[in-house]
Amino acid sequence: MSKVENDASTRDSFSVSESSQPSEGSQTGTAAAATDSIAAPAAVNVLELTAVGKTVQAASGDSLTLLNQVSLQVAQGTSLAIVGASGSGKSTLLGIMAGLDLPTSGAIQLLGYPLQQLDEDQRAAVRAEGVSFVFQNFQLLPGLTALENVMLPLEIRALAGNARAEARELLDSVGLSHRLDHYPSQLSGGEQQRVALARAFAGEPKILFADEPTGNLDRNTGKQVEDLLFAMNRERGTTLVLVTHDPQLADRCQRQVRMTDGHLQDVSPADTVQEGS
Numbered sequence: 038m039s040k041v042e043n044d045a046s047t048r049d050s051f052s053v054s055e056s057s058q059p060s061e062g063s064q065t066g067t068a069a070a071a072t073d074s075i076a077a078p079a080a081v082n083v084l085e086l087t088a089v090g091k092t093v094q095a096a097s098g099d100s101l102t103l104l105n106q107v108s109l110q111v112a113q114g115t116s117l118a119i120v121g122a123s124g125s126g127k128s129t130l131l132g133i134m135a136g137l138d139l140p141t142s143g144a145i146q147l148l149g150y151p152l153q154q155l156d157e158d159q160r161a162a163v164r165a166e167g168v169s170f171v172f173q174n175f176q177l178l179p180g181l182t183a184l185e186n187v188m189l190p191l192e193i194r195a196l197a198g199n200a201r202a203e204a205r206e207l208l209d210s211v212g213l214s215h216r217l218d219h220y221p222s223q224l225s226g227g228e229q230q231r232v233a234l235a236r237a238f239a240g241e242p243k244i245l246f247a248d249e250p251t252g253n254l255d256r257n258t259g260k261q262v263e264d265l266l267f268a269m270n271r272e273r274g275t276t277l278v279l280v281t282h283d284p285q286l287a288d289r290c291q292r293q294v295r296m297t298d299g300h301l302q303d304v305s306p307a308d309t310v311q312e313g314s
């Protein structure tokens with residue numbers, strides 16, 4: 038009755054409640070030996086793109102290729118900077134990686150899920166499971182206070198039991214415990230971006246995408262935001278995928294890739310050495 042074609046390695050039913058977390062109590066190091074002989078799970082890469090393309094119809098009717106055969110693998114817990122000239126396709130790529138937009142060709146796996154095979158609701162469920170996004174222009178909801186903006190994703194993810202307390206803690210961790218009841222219009226740009234980070238950190242995302250998160254901030258404020266991102270990466274193992282124009286931010290990432298007219302290439306370490314600086 039069993040069929041050979043039944044391939045256990047394929048996720049044939051969609052489930053976001055499925056979890057492949059390591060067993061608890063394995064931190065001592067001795068217990069880990071038991072799993073050493075087992076092949077590493079596929080989820081080591083939190084993100085995989087295979088020959089991803091995006092072509093759109095321009096207003097003139099011509100088709101415009103925004104992404105061309107982009108392939109990339111991002112391992113869990115690492116940090117990646119995407120650099121490149123304005124208009125080279127960085128935001129398009131980031132939106133597709135995060136499941137906000139779909140490619141027109143190729144395949145993309147996010148947290149192990151094949152995004153191009155999912156409908157919009159299923160992609161939203163994958164994002165809710167462990168994906169956060171930080172935008173250059175903060176995108177806070179203007180009618181909600183700082184606290185309410187951070188509570189929102191916790192409530193959406195049905196983690197509402199302690200949403201208020203957790204949101205307070207998150208705002209405290211970004212240095213904003215004195216601004217809980219301020220509306221976005223009553224906050225500086227740096228404060229708004231810190232609220233956006235607190236919101237992105239809510240629910241402990243496995244991967245955080247940020248599109249020029251320091252682009253609208255002065256150098257010092259930008260540095261604070263940067264430090265918070267890398268603290269999240271170090272302390273919680275959150276994978277960071279950052280689009281940035283800032284070479285100093287890019288240099289803090291473990292790996293840099295450059296977009297050039299829709300093509301993606303690795304930036305070799307030698308290219309990033311800033312002589313005399």
Ligand SMILES: Nc1ncnc2c1ncn2[C@@H]1O[C@H](COP(=O)(O)OP(=O)(O)O)[C@@H](O)[C@H]1O
Binds near residue numbers: 095103122126128
């Ligand atoms: N839906 C679309 N239709 C037509 N052109 C688009 C569309 N989205 C983006 N573009 C164009 O594609 C190019 C890449 O955009 P984008 O990804 O925003 O670049 P970047 O973030 O690197 O500045 C730009 O020239 C932009 O104007």
Ligand SMILES: [Mg+2]
Binds near residue numbers: 127128129248
């Ligand atoms: Mg952009």
